[in-house]
Amino acid sequence: MATLVKTPSGTWKALIRKTGWPTVAKTFRTKRDAEDWSRRTEDEMVRGVYIQRSGSERMTLEAALKRYLSDITPTKKPTTQRGETSKAKKLTEHLGKYSLAALSAETIASYRDKRLNEKGRAGTTSNNTVRLELALLSHLFTVAIQEWGLGLTFNPVLNIRKPSPGEGRNRRLSPDEERRLLAAVNKHSNPMLGWIVGIALETGMRSTEISSLRRPQVDLERRIVKLVDTKNDAQRTVPLSKRATAIFQSAMENPARPSDCSLVFFGEPGKDAKRRPYAFTKVWGLLVKKLELPDFRFHDLRHEAVSRLVEGGLSDQEVSSISGHKSMQMLKRYTHLRSEDLVAKLDNISNKKQKTLAKQKDKV
Incomplete structure (x- = not known):
């Protein structure tokens, strides 16, 4: 059974000690919240599915991006490193204060829509730019789940619709x-x-x-x-x-x-x-x-x-x-x-066909 203690500041601290599991504690504003959390956590321990989420609750996206840029980005090519540094700035600007645990699919989808409508020097942000920013965020979650042990259970970026990459550039030299x-x-x-x-x-x-x-x-x-x-x-x-x-x-x-x-x-x-x-x-x-x-x-x-x-x-x-x-x-x-080159090729095909037909008539 969890131990509930009222702190001098008026909040309630719940402490759970259970054999086979690390001691966990969390502070709440009300006793009811502390009881609900304790009951839910103990039930997860009994069923063997409890995951300690304190790491993801404490770490903000800003801190996570700093760790990613320090540990993961240096293993990539210099051009990729520069690109990820730039993308991380935008993610930090909009979502940096959120904890990793608080970043839901809905929050990230809202970020996507806001960025797509955001105007810069060259007009609105391109689909591909936002798509690459989301790709960086998604890989950060993957690394956090697989390597950092922060108690994350899923990658919320996988649950949202990604902007299409577009048709690509069509700039030719005259x-x-x-x-x-x-x-x-x-x-x-x-x-x-x-x-x-x-x-x-x-x-x-x-x-x-x-x-x-x-x-x-x-x-x-x-x-x-x-x-x-x-x-x-x-x-x-x-x-x-x-x-x-x-x-x-x-x-x-x-x-x-x-x-x-x-x-x-x-x-x-x-x-x-x-x-x-x-x-x-x-x-x-x-x-x-x-x-x-x-x-x-x-x-x-x-x-x-x-x-x-x-x-x-x-x-x-x-x-x-x-x-x-x-x-x-x-x-x-x-x-x-x-298009003009294709027109010329079509003309060549047509001319060859006409010559062939003319030869066939001559033989007849």
Whole structure:
């Protein structure tokens, strides 16, 4: 039987000691609440289903996210680490004061709806942004249940509807935009910017894959680049077009590269005297703004390159082996074919059909 004690502050403390179970105690405002909790807890102990929930009741989401960012996030890729830090800030801003035990599916669904209607610099928050924030929260609950022993019995994020990821971006470069962009990057004081943009357009490689390249990974004789550290953790070999090979040739022969630096695209030494990959994000942003290219991101160069590979007649399997997409569904989100190119192909099909019919008439 539980022991109920009235505290000097007027609250009631319930204490349960039962053989085979750890001693548990909890404080309530009324004696009735203390009795109800004691009766329910003792019943769970008798049935062997009691779970000590004090850990999840004490730990706020803010504290849990700090622990997650300290213990779990450092095991992931640098780009993922930066993304999770940003997502954690939003989750903390809206839900940080809730305990993990108090975060119900209803509360999280309300957060989802509020974020989807929240306006920022670029308009309302995208479905994909909210979906990724919920994915982080869901994994936090999974880790808390499986590893932290906080007494959580289920993941509330699994019980709510997730925003659809959307159709993906459909931003392609027009011939005039490409001409102006290449002219600008090739005129930049640092030739590495032009080389990087050119390689992105020719190969479809991601910005981090390009900037982190080291000289042993580039085989100009065989015209291939070996990627070891990719977003999908899968190594792949990227074939090089003649133009991509020529660009890499110039980059590899860069006279400014120090003899002890193996990076193909290198930055200035840091405070620790180490050279890291060339950081071009800020320069790229200023350049795109100056050229007045609306809503154009560096990652759209990958989109453009993959679309061109498809337009060039390569099969989905061949394109995925170059781009590194694991699923055909993801690949389709990047391959938006130009309508005018499809019109030209339809005309070719129609012309061939007419020629065939004409030959058949001649034979008759």
